[in-house]
Amino acid sequence: MEVSTQEFKQCNLVTVKGRIDSATAAQLGEAFEASTKDGRYKIVLDMSEVEYMSSAGMRVLIVTQKECKRLKRGEVVLTMPSDRIKEALDLAGFIPLFTIFDELAPAIGYF
Numbered sequence: 001m002e003v004s005t006q007e008f009k010q011c012n013l014v015t016v017k018g019r020i021d022s023a024t025a026a027q028l029g030e031a032f033e034a035s036t037k038d039g040r041y042k043i044v045l046d047m048s049e050v051e052y053m054s055s056a057g058m059r060v061l062i063v064t065q066k067e068c069k070r071l072k073r074g075e076v077v078l079t080m081p082s083d084r085i086k087e088a089l090d091l092a093g094f095i096p097l098f099t100i101f102d103e104l105a106p107a108i109g110y111f
Contacts, residue, residue: 003031010111011042011074013104017049020057028057032064032076041067041074042111046104048080058092065097075099079107 001018012035020028035043043064047053061076068074077099081089089095101107 001027003027005031005035007040008108011044011108012040013044013046013108015046015049019052020050020060021052021054022056025054025056025060029060029063032060032067036064036067043068043074043076044079044104044107044110045076046079047082047085048104050081050085053085053088055092058089058094062094062097074111077101077107077110079104 001016001020001024004015006013006015014028014031014035016028018024032043035041045061065076068076075098079101080103081100086095086100089098099110101110
């Protein structure tokens, strides 16, 4: 899995390529933690090239979402998740917890 972070004026864009599973979820968590430690709680997660997400990856998303929303500082928004990942998020009951965009530009403009 590859994770990269790009800073924009209003938010951070975290792009993930590959599989988010128990072996790689910590790497995603580290990218999120680096953003929040810098005081940047508005995060866009580009999932356009994510092939698979396990429960470990979902756990990282939820922990980060709680951290970002605490004290109304920001949130994590998802962009372009595959139908398979959307279905998994829906089965876990996570869809209502995230704002999801079909394109990257509106997600970045959301903040």
